[in-house]
Amino acid sequence: xxxxxxxxxxxxxxxxxxxxxxxxxxxxxxxxxxxxxxxxxxxxxxxxxxxxxxxxxxxxxxxxxxxxxxxxxxxxxxxxxxxxxxxxxxxxxxxxxxxxxxxxxxxxxxxxxxxxxxxxxxxxxxxxxxxxxxxxxxxxxxxxxxxxxxxxxxxxxxxxxxxxxxxxxxxxxxxxxxxxxxxxxxxxxxxxxxxxxxxxxxxxxxxxxxxxxxxxxxxxxxxxxxxxxxxxxxxxxxxxxxxxxxxxxxxxxxxxxxxxxxxxxxxxxxxxxxxxxxxxxxxxxxxxxxxxxxxxxxxxxxxxxxxxxxxxxxxxxxxxxxxxxxxxxxxxxxxxxxxxxxxxxxxxxxxxxxxxxxxxxxxxxxxxxxxxxxxxxxx
Numbered sequence: 001x002x003x004x005x006x007x008x009x010x011x012x013x014x015x016x017x018x019x020x021x022x023x024x025x026x027x028x029x030x031x032x033x034x035x036x037x038x039x040x041x042x043x044x045x046x047x048x049x050x051x052x053x054x055x056x057x058x059x060x061x062x063x064x065x066x067x068x069x070x071x072x073x074x075x076x077x078x079x080x081x082x083x084x085x086x087x088x089x090x091x092x093x094x095x096x097x098x099x100x101x102x103x104x105x106x107x108x109x110x111x112x113x114x115x116x117x118x119x120x121x122x123x124x125x126x127x128x129x130x131x132x133x134x135x136x137x138x139x140x141x142x143x144x145x146x147x148x149x150x151x152x153x154x155x156x157x158x159x160x161x162x163x164x165x166x167x168x169x170x171x172x173x174x175x176x177x178x179x180x181x182x183x184x185x186x187x188x189x190x191x192x193x194x195x196x197x198x199x200x201x202x203x204x205x206x207x208x209x210x211x212x213x214x215x216x217x218x219x220x221x222x223x224x225x226x227x228x229x230x231x232x233x234x235x236x237x238x239x240x241x242x243x244x245x246x247x248x249x250x251x252x253x254x255x256x257x258x259x260x261x262x263x264x265x266x267x268x269x270x271x272x273x274x275x276x277x278x279x280x281x282x283x284x285x286x287x288x289x290x291x292x293x294x295x296x297x298x299x300x301x302x303x304x305x306x307x308x309x310x311x312x313x314x315x316x317x318x319x320x321x322x323x324x325x326x327x328x329x330x331x332x333x334x335x336x337x338x339x340x341x342x343x344x345x346x347x348x349x350x351x352x353x354x355x356x357x358x359x360x361x362x363x364x365x366x367x368x369x370x371x372x373x374x375x376x377x378x379x
Contacts, residue, residue, distance in 0.1 A: 001063050003104045008058035014043060017058050020070050021094050022286050030143050031150040032278045033286035042131070043072075049238035050127035053078040055116075058092075059108050061101050069095035071105040073112040074127055079233040088113025088378070090123035091131070094151070095158070102158040110378045121376045122167055122231075124149065129232045130243070134170050134348055134371030135159065142368050145309050145345055146277045148172070149371065156372065164374035168230050170348030171357070175310075175365035177341045181333045182362045189330035192323040198268065200331050201258040206249045214258070215244040217267045218314075225314035230350060230373075254339075255308070257331045259324060268316040271328035273336075273344070275304035306342040313359070325359040 008017050018039045025031035041047030043058065054076050061069030074089040090109045095101045110121055125133045132149045137156045144150040192198065209215045219240040226232050235243070251274055259269035315324050336344070348371055349356045 001098075001100070003068070003098075003100045004062045005104050005108050006060050006062060008060060013060065014040070014058065016067060017060055017070050017092075018043070020060070020067050021092075024094050024096075025150065026285075028150070030141065032144040032146055032148075032281050033284075034146075035281070035284075036286045042127070048127065049236060049242055050076075052236060052238065053233070054127045056127070057112060059105065061095065061105055063098075063101070068098065069093075069101040069105050071095075071109055073109040074125070075113065075116060075118065076127060076233055079128075079231055082233060083231070086117060086119040087122050088116070088118040088120070089125040090121065091126050091133075093124055093135075093155075095155075097152070097154045097158075099158060099161065103162060106162055106164075110376075114378055119377065119379055121164070121378050122373060125231060125373060128235070128239070129226065129229070130235070130239070133231075134373055136369065136371050137169075139172070139369030142174075143278050145347070146281055147309065147311065147347055148369075159374050162376075164376045167373045167375035169351045169373075170371050171351050171367045172348055172369040172371075173346040173357075173360055173365045174368040175344045175346065175360055175363045177308075177336045177343055178333065178363065179337065181330060181337075184362050185326045185330045185333065188323045188326035192327050196319065196322070196324075197262045198259050198324070198327060199262045200327065201260050203253040203256055203258070205253070209244065209248055214267070215248055216240060218248075218258070218270050219243060221267050221270060221316065222312065222314045225317060225320070229353075254335050255332065257328050259327055268319055269314065269324045269328060271313045271325075271332055272311045273308050273332065274311060275339075275341070276307045276309050276345070277305075278307075279305055304339070304341075306340070308336060308341045308344045310344050310346045312347060313356070321355050321358075329359075 008014050018036060022033055025033070045051040054074055056072055056074040058072050059070065060067050071093040072091045074091055076089065079085070080087055088109060090106065093105065095105060113121060124135050132147060134149065135155055136149060136151050140153050203209060203214065219235055223234045227234065251272065255273045257271045258267060260267055313325060313328060346360070
């Protein structure tokens with residue numbers, strides 16, 4: 001059957017691009033849909049500040065007039081400059097189990113990138129590291145999180161058949177919330193606190209975030225801590241403004257912990273977590289209206305899921321590997337226990353990032369998902 005690729009050119013095309021994923025996974029118990037409004041903003045140059053340094057086009061695959069696949073072609077010029085690459089990224093890729101469809105989609109991205117002087121293909125990646133990235137290769141029977149990609153098991157087989165190879169892997173952990181805080185965390189936290197002159201700070205309100213500028217300090221710290229990680233490009237002020245407006249204001253601030261230097265108030269570490277929104281997003285079917293908002297609000301305010309998402313931990317580079325994470329856990333674990341959470345899920349962590357993975361060793365947990373960024377030389 002002939003496969004035809006068409007570039008997304010109208011708002012109607014973009015809507016179909018977004019909705020194709022919902023249709024592909026509407027009966028899948030493990031896939032968590034993105035919010036439709038968020039996706040519209042992400043793919044719009046007006047709504048996404050990453051277009052200051054990125055360019056992108058989106059493509060749909062058709063067979064007999066029916067959509068059978070989609071892919072985004074992206075160039076992050078800032079990341080390419082930083083890492084000395086000429087790479088075109090593919091992202092938001094979905095396709096039926098037909099080799100002709102996946103081949104046509106990937107050939108389209110290769111050609112698009114080659115026409116713009118790119119020499120390598122890599123992905124799945126988004127515009128920046130703040131977007132979902134990596135193709136799931138293990139853990140197909142585990143429910144996804146709101147910050148990660150779910151895909152069917154045949155996806156990686158198609159990538160390998162097309163000659164793509166592993167560039168990096170990320171792993172994710174499922175961790176039991178203990179009945180009481182492990183003594184080792186309390187002991188190390190107390191030592192680290194005294195040795196480095198640190199204190200815990202808790203945020204009290206959204207107004208405090210706006211008034212004090214602490215939101216900028218948090219994202220500047222993330223930039224500094226994540227700077228050496230694969231593919232990372234520093235968030236701009238415009239991106240930070242959007243993340244503060246969109247995300248910080250919906251967090252349960254009890255589950256956000258900051259660590260500062262006592263003498264100067266300098267922010268040196270942050271841990272951000274929240275109750276899982278996965279089930280609520282599934283019930284909302286990716287839509288806020290007419291009733292999706294109710295499921296999300298209920299999960300945020302009144303009846304949270306038994307699991308929580310460990311969204312991120314960032315520690316100032318000179319304090320990494322020195323036990324500062326224990327100070328974060330010593331504060332956060334009692335809150336998780338009091339709120340009744342049973343387990344937590346980490347966000348994807350590079351498999352070679354031993355410092356990050358070492359922080360889980362005193363918790364009962366296991367690696368339950370693995371995802372991959374593929375690469376290929378083009379030209």
